[in-house]
Amino acid sequence: MAAAGDCYLGVDLSTQQIKAMAIDDNLNVIHETNVKFDDDLPEFGTQGGVHVHSDKLTVTTPVLLWVKALDMLLERMKASNFDFSKLKSLSGTGQQHGSVYWKNGASQTLKNMPDDHSLHQILESSFAVKESPIWMDSSTTEECQLLEKSVGGPQRLADITGSRAYERFTGNQIAKINKKNPEDYKKTERISLVSSFVASLFLGDYAAIDYSDGSGMNLMDIHAHSWSQQCLDACAPGLKEKLGVPLPSHSILGSVSPYYVKRFGFSSECKVIAFTGDNPASLAGMRLQQGDIAVSLGTSDTAFLWIQDPKPTLEGHIFCNPVDSSAYMALICFKNGSLTREKIRDESASGSWDEFAKALKATCPGNNGNLGFYFDVMEITPAVVGIHRFNTRNCKVSKFPKEMEVRAVIEGQMLAKRAYAEKLGFKVSAGTVEECAAQLRSDSKQGRPHSNPWSVFIGAAQLLTVSRRSASTPSKVAKTPNMLLECQFPVLDEFSGYSISTWNFACGNEGDQSTGYRRGFFEPRYTAGLQAALGQSFGNVVKIAPAPKLAVTPACEANKVYGPMLTRYMELEKLVQNKC
Ligand code: 5FX
Numbered sequence: 213m214a215a216a217g218d219c220y221l222g223v224d225l226s227t228q229q230i231k232a233m234a235i236d237d238n239l240n241v242i243h244e245t246n247v248k249f250d251d252d253l254p255e256f257g258t259q260g261g262v263h264v265h266s267d268k269l270t271v272t273t274p275v276l277l278w279v280k281a282l283d284m285l286l287e288r289m290k291a292s293n294f295d296f297s298k299l300k301s302l303s304g305t306g307q308q309h310g311s312v313y314w315k316n317g318a319s320q321t322l323k324n325m326p327d328d329h330s331l332h333q334i335l336e337s338s339f340a341v342k343e344s345p346i347w348m349d350s351s352t353t354e355e356c357q358l359l360e361k362s363v364g365g366p367q368r369l370a371d372i373t374g375s376r377a378y379e380r381f382t383g384n385q386i387a388k389i390n391k392k393n394p395e396d397y398k399k400t401e402r403i404s405l406v407s408s409f410v411a412s413l414f415l416g417d418y419a420a421i422d423y424s425d426g427s428g429m430n431l432m433d434i435h436a437h438s439w440s441q442q443c444l445d446a447c448a449p450g451l452k453e454k455l456g457v458p459l460p461s462h463s464i465l466g467s468v469s470p471y472y473v474k475r476f477g478f479s480s481e482c483k484v485i486a487f488t489g490d491n492p493a494s495l496a497g498m499r500l501q502q503g504d505i506a507v508s509l510g511t512s513d514t515a516f517l518w519i520q521d522p523k524p525t526l527e528g529h530i531f532c533n534p535v536d537s538s539a540y541m542a543l544i545c546f547k548n549g550s551l552t553r554e555k556i557r558d559e560s561a562s563g564s565w566d567e568f569a570k571a572l573k574a575t576c577p578g579n580n581g582n583l584g585f586y587f588d589v590m591e592i593t594p595a596v597v598g599i600h601r602f603n604t605r606n607c608k609v610s611k612f613p614k615e616m617e618v619r620a621v622i623e624g625q626m627l628a629k630r631a632y633a634e635k636l637g638f639k640v641s642a643g644t645v646e647e648c649a650a651q652l653r654s655d656s657k658q659g660r661p662h663s664n665p666w667s668v669f670i671g672a673a674q675l676l677t678v679s680r681r682s683a684s685t686p687s688k689v690a691k692t693p694n695m696l697l698e699c700q701f702p703v704l705d706e707f708s709g710y711s712i713s714t715w716n717f718a719c720g721n722e723g724d725q726s727t728g729y730r731r732g733f734f735e736p737r738y739t740a741g742l743q744a745a746l747g748q749s750f751g752n753v754v755k756i757a758p759a760p761k762l763a764v765t766p767a768c769e770a771n772k773v774y775g776p777m778l779t780r781y782m783e784l785e786k787l788v789q790n791k792c
Contacts, residue, residue: 217236217295217298218236218237218298219234219235219295219298219299219300220234220235220236220299220300220301220302221233221234221299221301222234222235222302222303222304222305223282223285223302223303223304223305223410223414223487224305224306224490224493225278225281225282225304225305225307225406225407225409225410226305226306226307226490226510227260227262227273227307227347227510227511227512228249228250228261228511229246229247229248229249229261229281230246230247230249230278230281230282230285231244231245231246231285232244232245232246232285232289234294243289245288245292245294246285247281247284247285249261249277249281252281252284253277253280253284256274256277256280258273258274258277260511260551261273261511262346262348263343264348265351267351268589269349269351269379270345270351271345271346271348271349271350271351272343272344272345272346272349273310273343273344273346274342274344275312275313275339275341275342275343275344275409276332276336276339276342278312278344278406278409278410279331279332279335279413280330280331282331282410282413283330283331283332286476289476290476295477296476296477296478296479297477297479298479299478299479299482300482300483301464301482301483301484302414302468302482302483302484302485303411303484303485303486303487304407304410304411304487305407305488305490305492305493306405306407306408306409306410306425306487306488306489306490307346307347307406307489307490308347308405308406308407308425308428308489308490308491309346309380309381309382309385309428309429309489310344310345310346310347310382310405310406311344311382311385311386311404311405311406312339312341312344312403312404312405312406313339313340313341313344313389313396313397313399313400313403314338314339314340314400314401314402314403314404314412314418315337315338315339315340315399315400315401316340316399316400316401317338317401318335318338318339318401318402319401319402319417319418321334321335321338322335322338322413322415322416322417322418322469323416323417323469325416325469325471326471327470327474327475328475340396340397340399341389341393341396341400344406345380345388345389346380346406347380347512347545348380348511348512348589349379349380349385350379350380350590350592351379351388352380352385352387352388353379355377355384355385355388355447356377356379356384357377358446359377359383359387359430359443359446359447360376360377362442362445362446363442363443366526367524367525367526369430370524370525370526370530371524372433372434372435372440372442372443373427373431373432373433373434373440373443373524374427374432374434374522374524374531374532374540375427375428375430375524375528375529375530376526377430378430378529378592380592381428381429381430382403382405382428382429382430383429383430383431383443383444383446383447384430384447386403386447386448387446387447387448389448390447390449397448400454401454402418402454402455402456403451403454404418404419404421405421405426405428405429405489407421407422407425407487407488407489408420408421408422408425408486408487410487411465411486411487414468414469414472414484415469415484416469416470416471417466417469418456419465419484419486419487420456420458420459420463420486421455421456421458421459422458422459422460422461422486422487422492422534423459423461423532423537424461424488424489424492424531424532424533424534425461425487425488425489425492426458426532427529427530427531427532428489428529428531430443430447431443431444431447431451431455432458432532434522434530434532434540435522437458437460437532437537438457438458439452439458459486460486460537461486461488461492461534461535461537462486463485463486465484465485465486466483466484467480467481467482467483468480468482468483468484489531490510491508491514491531491541491543491545492531492534492541493534494508495516495518495533495534495535495541496534496535500518500541507629509549509550510549510550511549511550511551512545512546512547512549512592513545513546513548513549513550513625513629514543514545514546515544515629515632515633516541516542516543516544517541517542517633517636518533518539518540518541519539519540519541519542520539520540521540522542525635525636527544527593527632527635527636528542528543528544528593528632528635528636529543529544529545530542530543531543542636544593544632544633544636545592545593546591546592546593546625546628546629547587547590547591547592548586548587548588548589548591548625549625551588552586552587552621552625553621553622553625555588556568556618556621557618559614559617560614561614561618568618571614571615571618571619572618572619572622575615575616575618575619577623577770577773577774578623578773578777579616579619579620580616581603581604582601582602582603582604582612582616583601583602583620583624583627583777583780583781583784584599584600584601584602584612584617584620584621584623585599585600585601585624585784585785585788586599586620586621586624586625587600593628593632594785594789596785596789598788600784600788601620602784606780606784623777624781627774628781628785630774630778631778631781631782631785634778
């Protein structure tokens with residue numbers, strides 16, 4: 213039973229910062245804090261939260277930075293008089309794929325943390341690998357080839373794990389560590405994902421990897437929800453023991469460590485719920501259901517959707533669904549996201565989002581046939597690097613005028629999202645635009661969270677055309693999952709650097725695994741924290757979230773411009789791929 217004043221904590225460890233948010237039983241956000249890695253922990257010398265190594269392919273973050281960031285986060289909450297004793301449960305999310313290597317003996321250290329020391333002091337020598345590989349790493353091409361070969365090819369690997377081998381996927385990262393630094397691997401007693409690492413810090417014990425984030429490792433059989441022995445064997449010896457048994461994403465792992473009770477005044481009853489990956493959490497948080505699609509704009513951009521029958525292909529990923537363990541989600545990840553947009557803002561719009569918006573306004577959908585690919589770092593989808601600009605005659609040019617450049621980066625990024633989502637089987641049909649606009653209007657009246665998934669993409673132009681935004685519509689209020697993108701672009705400045713996160717909140721009803729949890733719902737800035745009465749299913753929980761509101765109506769004519777442009781984009785992409 214919820215008691216007056218109960219609250220729930222969500223923690224998100226992303227690429228550039230760690231954030232905490234607490235909500236109460238009435239969905240009010242009662243606390244928000246963050247720690248920005250570069251600014252608040254300059255002693256680690258990160259840029260954008262990471263170290264890019266000299267090969268430009270290896271990308272890591274010092275694991276102790278993450279530990280110190282959590283210390284700082286909790287100290288900030290304490291300093292602002294946050295009442296930890298009211299927390300009924302906590303959970304969270306982490307950037308996907310990154311891994312943490314706990315040294316032999318670390319489990320005992322975790323179980324006996326003295327409350328007069330910071331986590332950073334306690335865990336200083338608890339890691340076998342000091343620089344954790346993260347999702348931006350693309351240094352494991354050899355390991356990927358070996359893994360695919362060992363299971364019978366890329367499609368076979370995708371059939372088992374949901375994805376062909378990807379450099380950033382954890383199994384390949386582990387294989388690299390085992391090959392390059394076998395001593396470090398031998399010294400490792402447990403490997404966590406970023407999500408289960410933070411859960412472990414709260415639990416004072418090794419936390420299970422959840423099914424959903426576990427699907428981003430190239431190691432899990434996504435149908436059996438268990439490690440694939442074939443994949444484990446191909447990556448490193450004795451890996452099963454080092455990973456522990458994966459669990460459903462809403463599992464209650466136990467109570468918070470006594471360390472937090474004594475040091476911060478947590479209730480000893482406060483439950484720790486399995487943490488999951490940032491993208492699976494976004495799927496839950498956006499209340500996606502079958503037929504919806506959402507786009508998250510962050511350090512990486514992602515497009516994701518709920519699916520029932522997974523048919524893994526060589527592009528994109530299939531993960532276990534964090535809300536319903538019998539369902540799945542598809543995800544496409546684009547590495548060149550907000551940092552690329554910011555770079556173009558700085559170079560072509562005087563570092564100002566207002567100027568950036570003006571440049572968009574001043575140009576027309578389709579950019580008069582000028583089109584660009586902006587991959588500052590090796591892209592994931594597709595695997596290409598470099599800036600490639602094409603004029604209306606498909607000739608490569610080295611420069612665009614500033615305003616054209618602004619539109620080109622946005623249109624290029626959006627076209628890629630639509631193109632790859634279509635490759636996963638989505639279709640824009642004739643008349644979709646009109647239907648979509650109508651549906652969205654009626655949805656907003658009826659408060660229904662769903663409508664045509666293509667609303668996001670069809671209007672690629674629309675999302676880009678600031679002038680078409682209804683002046684009376686507050687741009688920041690869109691709650692309709694499939695309208696997310698439209699809302700974000702007009703407020704690009706607001707969203708830059710954000711990834712959308714969701715947090716799970718336990719209710720402690722351990723007797724009923726299917727319903728015994730709460731899940732928090734969060735949208736950056738205007739959130740809505742959300743909870744449900746104890747013992748309710750996720751579906752019931754999210755029913756009380758604020759109804760979706762229409763923020764932008766897609767332009768009917770947009771598809772006429774972007775339909776043909778999409779075909780051209782894909783042809784030019786092939787050209788760019790072959791040249792790289
Ligand atoms: C997804 O597969 C990714 O690699 C990224 O979106 C990370 O999760 C970003 F944190």
